[in-house]
Amino acid sequence: MTKHEPLKTPVPPVARPIGDPHIIQSDAEAIAVAHKLAAEFAKGASDRDRNRIWPQEQLDAFSQSGLWSINVPKEYGGPGLSYVTLNRVIAIISEADPSLGQVPQNHLGVVAAINTVSDPAQKALLFAEVLRGTRFGNAFSEFGSKRAVDFETKFTDDGDHVRVTGRKFYSSGALLAHLVPIVALDDEGRAWYAIADRGAEGLSVIDDWSSFGQRTTLSGTVILDNVKVPKTHLVPGYKGYESPSADGAIFQVIQVAVDLGIARAAIADTKDFVLHRSRAWVDSGLDHAAQDPYTIQAVGDLNLRANAAAALLDIASAAIDVAVANPTVETVAQAQIATAEAKVLSTEIAILATNKLFELAGTRSTLAEHNLDRHWRNARTHTLHDPVRWKYAILGNYYLNGVNPPFHAWS
Numbered sequence: 200m201t202k203h204e205p206l207k208t209p210v211p212p213v214a215r216p217i218g219d220p221h222i223i224q225s226d227a228e229a230i231a232v233a234h235k236l237a238a239e240f241a242k243g244a245s246d247r248d249r250n251r252i253w254p255q256e257q258l259d260a261f262s263q264s265g266l267w268s269i270n271v272p273k274e275y276g277g278p279g280l281s282y283v284t285l286n287r288v289i290a291i292i293s294e295a296d297p298s299l300g301q302v303p304q305n306h307l308g309v310v311a312a313i314n315t316v317s318d319p320a321q322k323a324l325l326f327a328e329v330l331r332g333t334r335f336g337n338a339f340s341e342f343g344s345k346r347a348v349d350f351e352t353k354f355t356d357d358g359d360h361v362r363v364t365g366r367k368f369y370s371s372g373a374l375l376a377h378l379v380p381i382v383a384l385d386d387e388g389r390a391w392y393a394i395a396d397r398g399a400e401g402l403s404v405i406d407d408w409s410s411f412g413q414r415t416t417l418s419g420t421v422i423l424d425n426v427k428v429p430k431t432h433l434v435p436g437y438k439g440y441e442s443p444s445a446d447g448a449i450f451q452v453i454q455v456a457v458d459l460g461i462a463r464a465a466i467a468d469t470k471d472f473v474l475h476r477s478r479a480w481v482d483s484g485l486d487h488a489a490q491d492p493y494t495i496q497a498v499g500d501l502n503l504r505a506n507a508a509a510a511l512l513d514i515a516s517a518a519i520d521v522a523v524a525n526p527t528v529e530t531v532a533q534a535q536i537a538t539a540e541a542k543v544l545s546t547e548i549a550i551l552a553t554n555k556l557f558e559l560a561g562t563r564s565t566l567a568e569h570n571l572d573r574h575w576r577n578a579r580t581h582t583l584h585d586p587v588r589w590k591y592a593i594l595g596n597y598y599l600n601g602v603n604p605p606f607h608a609w610s
Contacts, residue, residue: 209403209422212396213255213375220332221265222277226284232264233288237295244296248573251414254299254610256588258334258375258417261292267303268329270310275326282449282523283516286456288310290512294467295462297577298415300457303371305337308450309392309434311381311523316438325394326429328378336376336397336404338367348607352423354383354393360429363393367421371403372396374417382436393552394432401426412573412580442608443531445522447608448538452519454584455512455538461581462508464471465552465574466501472560472571473498494559501555504548511541535610539590546587549578585609 223229240257247254261267269285271277275363285307293300313325329335342353352365363383373379379402380392395402401424408418439446477488485491515537522534553575557564564571593610604610 202233207405207407210374210406212377212398215377216259216332218263218264220263220268220330222330223265223280224268224278226280229266229269229278229280229284229288230291232266233291234263236261236266238289240292240299241295241384244575245570246579247296247298247415249570253375253417254296254415255375257296257299258302260432261299261303262332262334265333267306267332267501268291268310270307271329272314272322272328275322276330277326281285281516282452282519283513286452286512286516289389289453289456290460290463290509293457294463295460296415297457297461297464297581298413298417300460301413301416301581302333304450304453304457305339305371305380306335306376307453308446309335309394311449312392312439312446313434314523315444316435321431321434325434333377334372334375335394336370336373336379336417338370338373338379338381338423340367340369342368342420348609350382350384350390352381354381354385354391354428354433360427361393361428361433363395363423363428365423367423369418370404370421371416371418374406374419375420376417379404379421380434381421381426381428389435389437392434393426393428394434395423395426395496399426399428404548409410410580412576412578414576443522443526443528443606445519445526445534447606447610448515448519448522448531448534450608451535451542451585451610452512452515452538454581455508455515455541455545457581458549458578459505459508459512459543461574461578462501462505462545462548465549465556465578466498466505466569468562469501469552469556469559470498472556472564472569476563477559477561497555497559501548501552504544504551508541508544508548511537515541526550527566528586528603532597533603536594539610540605541595542585542592543587543594546582549582550601552574553578563593577585 273279354361405420518534
């Protein structure tokens, strides 16, 4: 494993793993595989965070396990599993290492979008890529625009392919991806996914992600200089928002699973520290920190809130399954509302649990040797996605005034 300091020079593409990946056969198998991987991923998670070690070996194991193709439909050879299972998988992986939990988020979202908007020939082509282990990165967001929805990256028609020029940031997963979906506008201002080869001429990924949290999400800047993308790989993403679809909720709900995983990891480390390292307070008259009634109450509260967030995640995922099967204005709005509720609760428990860890475990838990601050750093960084103050507004307007949520990729 190699420590990586952020660099300003382009990172070369990586080779694909050798051999075909596994194809998951059932929901139960997906959960079992996730637990097995998580046990391995947890072993080096703190060190990878501390030293910013790219999880290339872990990422290869993850994508080869079959968990990156679980929402490929059955009719195209995939498992076609529920979003309930998909998000339980992401929460399990994120508890072990939330950077690894976040990396496939846009990959899975793009798979969902392809299922919504692509024609059968394009689905067959791109789903075959996913089933043979191809990892999608992303080049969606732009750093200097006024709002997240404002894109300056455009493509031009050039025969059997298009040419894409622009600059992207927050490109989670792009460093070690095999294909990079780029959000680019056509002449009519419509947003497409132009799915470029990671090694395409003119496509450069810069390792300049310097956030204090989610440090190994393989993000950074993507520079696009007249990048050639075949029209077979030009996906009309805008169609997912011309009529009711669950595409936006799917991108959102995976974020919930990551935050839940962070919270669970912090709670687990809190309990471990209190049981084995913390001292009882001087005025308590107790022998062990775990006997402190205030600590017992607080740990109970944390677990209660985490369990509530997990329940809302399941409810939101089930609503998304309904909306995918029957996309109507009503089913999509219900999926969006359930996802917003889950996002609020998962954000709150992630921040609460990662703060309470130090309060309950005591001063020695702040020592650098434990690296427990990574939980708070990860929670504080990741929960900035799609601010929950706007989720409250969406929920209130829906329940009070009967106004459906805004219909876009951030809601």
